[in-house]
Amino acid sequence: EHGVAESFKxxxxxxxxxxxxxxxxxxxxxxxRTLFVxxxxxxxxxxxxxxxxxxxxxxxxxxxAAALDQAFPVYRAALENGIEHYLVGPAIKPVFRKxx
Numbered sequence: 150e151h152g153v154a155e156s157f158k159x160x161x162x163x164x165x166x167x168x169x170x171x172x173x174x175x176x177x178x179x180x181x182r183t184l185f186v187x188x189x190x191x192x193x194x195x196x197x198x199x200x201x202x203x204x205x206x207x208x209x210x211x212x213x214a215a216a217l218d219q220a221f222p223v224y225r226a227a228l229e230n231g232i233e234h235y236l237v238g239p240a241i242k243p244v245f246r247k248x249x
Contacts (some may be wrong), residue, residue: 155171
């Protein structure tokens with residue numbers, strides 16, 4: 150619906166889903182991941198990963214769906230116009246790296 154299906158993927162087991170943010174060459178993109186999280190936080194949804202919980206009811210799912218509807222247009226615009234126009238601050242870095 151938002152035109153990001155080639156860049157934003159969701160997979161995994163039903164009990165342990167994950168999402169991927171991919172650049173134009175289908176490589177994992179931490180700047181796009183940062184942008185997605187940034188836009189979801191603007192809508193009061195913390196989603197560094199997908200964490201399902203029995204406490205998540207219909208209201209929480211509806212709130213998350215509404216946040217996605219606001220975040221994905223910005224995500225798509227960043228794909229089309231360059232992420233530097235939308236990302237506030239530096240992109241996240243991998244947790245495990247050779248040197249800190």
